[in-house]
Amino acid sequence: MPVEVILPKVDMDMATGQISRWFVTDGQSVKQGDVLFEIETDKAAMEIDAPASGTVRNISGKEGVDIPVGQPVAWIYAEGEAYGSVKAAPSTSPLRGEAAPLGAGGGGDKAPSVPPTPAVSPPTLPTSGEGGSGKARATPLARRLARENRLEIAALNGSGPHGRVTRADIMAAIAQPSTSPLRGEVAPQGADAVDKAQGSALHPTSALRAAPSPEGEGDAVLKLFEQGSYDLVPHDNMRKTIARRLVEAKSTIPHFYLTLDCELDALLALRKQLNDAAPVKKTDKGEAPVYKLSVNDMIIKAMAMALMAVPDANASWTESAMVKHKHADVGVAVSIPGGLITPIIRKAETKTLSAISNEMKDLAGRARNRKLKPEEYQGGTTAVSNLGMFGIKDFAAVINPPHATILAVGAGEERAVVKKGEIKIATIMSVTLSTDHRAVDGALGAELLTAFKRYIETPMGMLV
């Protein structure tokens, strides 16, 4: 029996993926573990290895098209195994049960026909026969249980005939939130599993959100514009994900904003002092300092320490409980071509400024090449977004679930300030903290911001 190579699920949000590049061709011999293809997910590119040794045949997964998770994209035949006609994918992921021919008085449905080579597959689960609407099949009981447990039918595997989701499938999904066995997948965070079992809506970015619905509303927008006065650019996965997450965050999280100004002079002086003192090391490009701190690196550290000082603000909201984090995992927004991603500095409160700085450089570099691993950008307990380099004075950021806070940092600029009745010049940076008001209310947010400001304005405090 040839071994299936499927399009694996590598992201928690993922319902489809695109093969960006094949590294093997039909008929090529591979060893288990060789890289077969690269898959572009919402955020990053991942290499997928051969699950077995043998000859690759029937490369059906085309590059650059959306393929449903779990769909076979190639087969690996063992040495000497006869290559006959491959049966049309018997295990297209969602159809685990066979469709039995209907018995006495049945409606005459055909057995489901599974397309052998999905050219362009719909982003939702394939249904059999009629199903032009692409609606998932589920029993009324399954639908009710799904509603009650805030699960999305469309993202579940159905074990009934025609891929029908039944009660058993819902109960399985509740017990074990992620059913895909693929490597590279982030283990559901502890809180995830607890909350799912309790049926709460934890992780708005959980895999169990349905893809947003399509075309109709797009047509309405196009009608407002003259034909030929626009280009249509289809969304890539990152754009889709950004859109989805932002809408979710904005519509489910009650955002609350606090702004204050920080004097940067002391921090800038310390930075210069530290950078000047940096040892140099030899690299193949010549000499380079071991570290080069940016203002943002120090902001990250300040935020981490502020969260340690105001631990109640280092939390995530869930329906059943407040998750109080022990570490400050600070996500840092990085602009990349086509969008934005937020790699995370984990346990930032324990890391030195130079460690943070070097880690950020590495993460940002790989982010721009879309080479981040999911565990490097998923999760986190807060985030920092800095548009100062663009001269933005201040702005309010959208919280990234599961965080309860995000700090929006504006440009540091010389401003006139009043001190003891006299006008002085200082370098001032405006920061705005957005909080999830369910977890962090005004006073707590103010406390956090004040702590942050203290670390920024007396930056030596970050070195201890």
Next chain:
Amino acid sequence: MDATPRELSYSQAIQEAMAIAMEVDERVFLMGEDIGVYGGAFQVTGDLVERFGPDRVMDTPISELGGAGVAVGAAMTGMRPIFEFQFSDFATLAMEQIVNQAAKMRFMLGGEVSVPVVMRFPAGSGTGAAAQHSQSLEAWLGHVPGLKVIQPATPHDAKGMLLAAIADPDPVMIFEHKLLYKMKGHVPEGHYTVPIGKADIRREGRDLTIVATSIMVHKALEAAATLEGEGIDVEVVDLRTIRPMDKQTIIDSVKKTSRLLCVYEAVKTLGIGAEVSATIAESDAFDYLDAPIVRLGGAETPVPYNPELEKATVPQVPNIIAAARDLVSGRR
């Protein structure tokens, strides 16, 4: 003292009910073809004519329409007739008096009269009587407001429901399956009634609800015994009354099991199973369904003469077992 409960056959139970009714109430009398000295085509009336005389056990000419009308007129004017049709198929001849007169008289006259008539119909196939003597037409009459329609499945219920029917002030149509006449079962002595409009859970279960009528109740119970050995726990509901149907019992059962199989002998299309299915689909049991609703009913043909063909036109125990397996396993 013998502790074993008394057993009567289904037809004996009916006879006993009629005798008790005639003894206590002189308004009760029987009409039908050959019910007197002949004892009735299925020997249900037996020797009642000797006990009560030909005025109370009246042989009619072969005049179903006229006879049914006489029964209606007698019921409207103070008597309590029980009209026996020789075969349920002959209800067709009397449809005018049953549907246009008996069912509607009270309503048309704004409540000025009641029509306390009982009509009994030997029904169903399996005796080789072929197309015109084997039908199950209870759904036809069940479709008519103003009538009550019952199908007792056991001797106990046959006696109790007939006594309830005789006491009922409105027209009651009783469909008795011919193959049940000789079935024996426990029948208490004396007067008792089994309520019209109440279904009976004959066997409790958790995995599947089977709603069945008449002889199919027994086939369902037989199937349930086999299925128990496979770990499938079937709840069998004996519907007993077609109109007014006990919807609540069915709804509660399906909420418990999440699966429904209807089994009835009458032609499947536009039959009782359709009503039961729609009832569940409209009720809050809908949100408890974990499988499609399935009906096993009679074939879309007249009843054939050949015995194998005849059997093949109605659900049999293996059909019920197979359907139950498919539903519970999630294959359907």
Next chain:
Amino acid sequence: MATARKLETETNLPFAIRQYKPAELRDVLRKMYLIRRFEEGAEDSYTRGLIHGTMHLSIGQEASAMGICMPLAVEDQITSTHRGHGHCIAKGADVKRMFAEFFGKTTGYCKGRGGSMHIADVSMGNLGANGIVAGGIPIAVGAALSAKRMKTGKVVVSFFGDGANNEGAFHEALNMASIWKLPVIFVCENNGYGMSTSTARSTAVKNIADRAAAYSMPGVVVNGNIFSEVAEASYKAVERARAGEGPTLIESKTYRYRGHSKSDRNRYRTKEEIEDWISNRDPIMLFETELKEFGIVDDKGIEAIRESVRAEIEAGIEFAKASPSPQISDLDNFVYTEVA
């Protein structure tokens, strides 16, 4: 109206004049007017849109209805046809409650649920008009069976038309009434047409009463427009029934002036035929003439009767107009007998 009394045979007078007192006979005349004016009032209301559906008028058949019902007691019962307004009034109904029923009001005899074709007055022994041709005939036999079994002494009259005599139910009912010797009188009001089909074209016998022989009962033909003749035949049949001798079939030959129903265009008969019956054989005119002849009523008396009837009809229509309609929420009432 009249209770059973000994048949007067001593003189040469018409039966009615012999048998009934003048006051009773004037009352008969009033009732015939009441029937006629009721039908006309109903017709008028219908044309004004006050009556839903259709109506089957018996104008011209008043003597037949009155004559048959004359010997009946209140406890005796009748079943009637779709053309049953006259029977209803002859059996003692109150016209205002009949109008109310036709207007669909709750004060009607059937609480607005039955209408013209199902009008009934159970307390006065009228078991109901029937929308099915021959529908009431077996029912009447059933009522007669009850009377015999319960030994009440009641008799039952089954009214039906010439069309009904070809329905299976007619034959089955007459047969059973005969074999069981039931106290029922079968009255066929033969007005010549079953809707549009004449008896000549539809019925295999010349007189419907000829069919009585097939069921071993007396068959009597009477001129349905002569009150006395009808009453006499009815009287004899009632006595026979009460004596336990079994049923009789009376054929009352009469005529209806209006079409079968309100949709009838009268294409199947000639205007001359209708005119002839109206002018020469009108039952009210004939009865009036007879009564005047015997000095039982004069023109003033007739005038007083007409005026009284006119007032009663007018009051009846007003009553019906003012009465309430049923509530939609009461739709389910009377389908079954509510058990208290």
